[in-house]
Amino acid sequence: MASVHEIHLCGTDRAHAERAAHDAIADVKRIEAKYSRYRDDSITSAINRAAGYEAVAIDDETASLLRYADRCHALSNGSFDITSGVLRRVWDFKRQPPRVPSQDEIDALRPLIGWQHVEWSDDHVRLPERGMELDFGGIGKEYAADRAATICRERGIAHALVNLGGDVRAIGSRADGSPWRIGIRHPRNADATIATITLDDEAVATSGDYERYFELDGCRYCHLLDPRTGMPADHWQSASVVAPLAILAGSYATIAMLACDRAPAFLRAQRVRFLLVDKEGAQIASH
Amino acid sequence: MAATSGATFAATRTESPKASSERSAALILAALALPGILPAAALAQSAPDERVIALRYYDYRDWQPGVDRMSVKSPSLYAFVPLSDSLTVEGSLVYDSVSGASPLYHDAVSGASGRGIGDYRSAADAKVTKYFGGSSLAVGAAYSHEQDYISRAASVEWRTWSDDRNRTYAIGFGAAKDRINAVEGVNAPVLDQPRETYDYLLGITQVLDAASVVESSVTWSDGRGYFSDPYKLHDARPNHRRIFAWLTHYNRYFAAPGATLQLGYRYLDDSFGDRSHMLEASWVQALPYGLTLTPTIRYLTQAAAHFYRDPPFPQGFVPGGLYTADERLSAFGAVTLGLRVAKELPHRLTIDVAFNAYRQRGDWRLGGDGSPGLAKLSARWIEFGLAKRF
Numbered sequence: 001m002a003s004v005h006e007i008h009l010c011g012t013d014r015a016h017a018e019r020a021a022h023d024a025i026a027d028v029k030r031i032e033a034k035y036s037r038y039r040d041d042s043i044t045s046a047i048n049r050a051a052g053y054e055a056v057a058i059d060d061e062t063a064s065l066l067r068y069a070d071r072c073h074a075l076s077n078g079s080f081d082i083t084s085g086v087l088r089r090v091w092d093f094k095r096q097p098p099r100v101p102s103q104d105e106i107d108a109l110r111p112l113i114g115w116q117h118v119e120w121s122d123d124h125v126r127l128p129e130r131g132m133e134l135d136f137g138g139i140g141k142e143y144a145a146d147r148a149a150t151i152c153r154e155r156g157i158a159h160a161l162v163n164l165g166g167d168v169r170a171i172g173s174r175a176d177g178s179p180w181r182i183g184i185r186h187p188r189n190a191d192a193t194i195a196t197i198t199l200d201d202e203a204v205a206t207s208g209d210y211e212r213y214f215e216l217d218g219c220r221y222c223h224l225l226d227p228r229t230g231m232p233a234d235h236w237q238s239a240s241v242v243a244p245l246a247i248l249a250g251s252y253a254t255i256a257m258l259a260c261d262r263a264p265a266f267l268r269a270q271r272v273r274f275l276l277v278d279k280e281g282a283q284i285a286s287h
Numbered sequence: 288m289a290a291t292s293g294a295t296f297a298a299t300r301t302e303s304p305k306a307s308s309e310r311s312a313a314l315i316l317a318a319l320a321l322p323g324i325l326p327a328a329a330l331a332q333s334a335p336d337e338r339v340i341a342l343r344y345y346d347y348r349d350w351q352p353g354v355d356r357m358s359v360k361s362p363s364l365y366a367f368v369p370l371s372d373s374l375t376v377e378g379s380l381v382y383d384s385v386s387g388a389s390p391l392y393h394d395a396v397s398g399a400s401g402r403g404i405g406d407y408r409s410a411a412d413a414k415v416t417k418y419f420g421g422s423s424l425a426v427g428a429a430y431s432h433e434q435d436y437i438s439r440a441a442s443v444e445w446r447t448w449s450d451d452r453n454r455t456y457a458i459g460f461g462a463a464k465d466r467i468n469a470v471e472g473v474n475a476p477v478l479d480q481p482r483e484t485y486d487y488l489l490g491i492t493q494v495l496d497a498a499s500v501v502e503s504s505v506t507w508s509d510g511r512g513y514f515s516d517p518y519k520l521h522d523a524r525p526n527h528r529r530i531f532a533w534l535t536h537y538n539r540y541f542a543a544p545g546a547t548l549q550l551g552y553r554y555l556d557d558s559f560g561d562r563s564h565m566l567e568a569s570w571v572q573a574l575p576y577g578l579t580l581t582p583t584i585r586y587l588t589q590a591a592a593h594f595y596r597d598p599p600f601p602q603g604f605v606p607g608g609l610y611t612a613d614e615r616l617s618a619f620g621a622v623t624l625g626l627r628v629a630k631e632l633p634h635r636l637t638i639d640v641a642f643n644a645y646r647q648r649g650d651w652r653l654g655g656d657g658s659p660g661l662a663k664l665s666a667r668w669i670e671f672g673l674a675k676r677f
C-alpha cells in the first residue's frame with residue numbers, strides 16, 4: 001500500500017483521538033502485513049507458494065475475504081477476479097521502452113487465471129495450478145479503511161475521515177453537522193479536481209486508468225486488466241463510486257471500469273452515486 | 288479489445304434482473320459479514336478497554352459574616368479496570384476530615400456544637416459492570432464510616448442500547464442501611480438509630496444529532512428512620528422522607544469555537560417540603576496546548592421544609608412536635624460560580640484545578656419569599672485532580 005494514508009478525527013479531545021487513531025493505524029498495518037503479496041510471511045505468499053500442491057489453512061478473516069471476492073466475481077461476470085494478478089508477468093508498466101504482450105504470451109497465462117477453479121472452503125484454500133496467484137490488492141486497502149472506521153467508531157469517535165490512498169471512508173458528518181466534501185481527481189491532471197462529492201457516513205473510491213499505465217502508438221494501456229481478455233480496461237478514464245462501505249465502493253468502481261458501456265447501467269442497478277469519465281473526458285454522473 | 292470485452296458482457300445480457308439483484312445483495316451481505324466492518328455495538332456491546340486511575344483532592348470551607356463554619360479536606364482515589372472485553376470493575380476510596388462547627392441552630396456557631404457532623408469520614412465503593420449484547424448490568428456496593436454514623440449501600444443498574452447506540456435506557460435500584468450513634472447529641476444521646484432508604488431510577492439518553500445529546504432521568508427515594516440532626520438544638524424531623532427528582536442534561540458541541548455547551552436542570556420534590564429547582568450551564572472550551580477551560584454557573588431556588596421555623600430561635604418550637612432551624616432547609620436562592628482548568632500532559636496524564644464560589648441568600652429565592660432573618664451563607668471549594676489513562 002504505497003500511497004498516502006491519513007485519518008482525520010474531530011469532535012473529541014486530543015488524547016482520545018490519538019488513542020483511536022493509534023488503534024486504527026495499527027490495524028491497517030496488520031492487514032497490510034497479513035495480505036501483502038510482497039511479504040514472504042503473509043498469508044497471500046503462503047497460499048501462492050502452495051499453488052499446485054497442498055491446501056493452505058486459513059482463518060475466519062481470510063475466509064470472509066475470499067467469500068467477498070467470490071461474490072464480486074459472480075456479480076461482475078468474472079471481470080473482478082483475484083487470480084488475475086499473474087497478468088502482471090506479461091504486462092510490465094515500468095518497462096522501458098514499453099511493449100504490448102503478444103496474444104500468445106497472454107494465452108499462455110490463461111490456465112492460471114480463473115477464480116472458478118480455486119478450491120476453497122471456510123478453513124482452507126488451494127490453488128490448483130502451479131504458478132497461480134491470489135492477490136488481495138483489489139479489496140485489502142478498502143477493507144482496511146472500513147475496519148479503521150469501525151475501530152474509531154467503537155472508540156466513541158463520531159466524526160472522522162479515513163483516507164487510504166484515495167479510498168475514503170467517512171464516519172458520520174463533520175463535527176459541525178455538515179457533510180464531508182471530497183474532491184475527485186481529474187484523470188488527466190493530477191493537480192486538478194473535476195468534481196466535489198459529499199459524504200455522510202459513506203465511502204468513496206475511485207478507479208482510474210492513470211494510476212499505472214504506459215502509452216504506445218497513441219494508445220493508453222492501464223493496470224486494470226480484464227482477466228477474460230488479458231487486456232487493459234480502456235472505456236473509461238476513471239470511475240468514482242459512493243457506497244456505504246469503502247470495500248463496496250472500491251469493488252463497484254473496479255467492476256465499472258471493466259464493464260465498458262454497461263458501467264452506468266451496472267452502477268444504477270447497485271443504487272449508488274457515481275461519476276464516470278469516458279475516453280474523451282466527458283462525465284456521466286448518477287444524477 | 289473493447290469489442291472483445293464488450294462481447295463478453297453482451298453474452299451475459301440475457302440473465303434476468305432478479306438474478307442480477309440477488310448477486311448485488313450477496314455482495315453486500317458478504318461485505319457486511321467481513322470481521323470488524325460493523326461496529327461491535329450492533330452485534331454485542333463490549334466494555335470500555337481503558338484503565339483509569341485518578342487522584343483528587345477537595346477542599347471545602349463555608350462561612351457567615353464574621354464567623355468561619357465548617358471546613359472539609361478530602362483526598363480520594365478512583366480506579367477503573369477492564370477485566371475482559373465484557374467485564375469492568377471500578378472503585379473509589381475517600382477520606383474526609385472535618386473541622387470547625389455546624390451551627391447549633393439558625394446561624395449561631397456555639398462552642399458546644401463543635402462536634403459538627405463528625406471529625407472524619409472514610410468511605411469506599413466498588414462497582415462491577417458486565418456487558419452483554421446490547422445491554423449492561425452493574426452491581427455496586429458502598430460503605431461509609433464516621434465516628435457517629437455507619438452507612439452500607441448496594442445498587443444494581445441495567446442499561447440497554449438501541450442497535451445504533453443512539454438511545455440508551457437505564458433502570459436502577461439501590462438500598463442503603465444507615466446507623467446513627469451520636470452519643471454527644473445536644474438534645475439527648477442518639478443511640479443506635481436506624482435509617483433505611485430505597486432508591487429507584489429510570490433514565491433515557493438520546494443522541495439528537497451528531498453534535499448534541501440529551502439525558503433525562505427520574506429518581507424516587509423512600510427513606511424511613513432517623514433523619515434529625517443530633518447536633519442541632521430541638522431538631523426533630525419526620526421519620527419518613529420521600530424525594531422525587533427529575534434531572535435533565537443537554538450537551539451540544541460547537542465545532543467553530545471547539546466548545547461544548549452543557550445545560551442542566553433538576554427538579555426536586557422532598558416530602559419535607561423543601562421543593563427546589565436547579566439550573567446549571569457550563570461552557571467547555573478547548574484551547575491550544577491541550578488546555579480546557581470550563582466556566583460554570585448554577586442557580587438553585589428552594590422552598591423551606593414545612594417544619595422549618597424562622598428566627599429568632601426557638602420561635603415556633605413545640606416540645607414533641609417537628610422542628611428545625613437548619614439553614615439548609617430554609618427557603619433561599621443560591622448561586623454557584625465555578626471555573627475549571629484542565630490540561631492534558633504527555634503519557635496520557637490529565638491534570639485539573641477547579642474553583643467554586645457559592646452564595647446563599649433568602650432574598651435570592653424565585654417563586655416565593657425567602658426565609659427572613661438569616662445571616663448570609665458563603666462557601667467555596669477547590670479541587671485538584673490528576674488522572675492517568677493507560
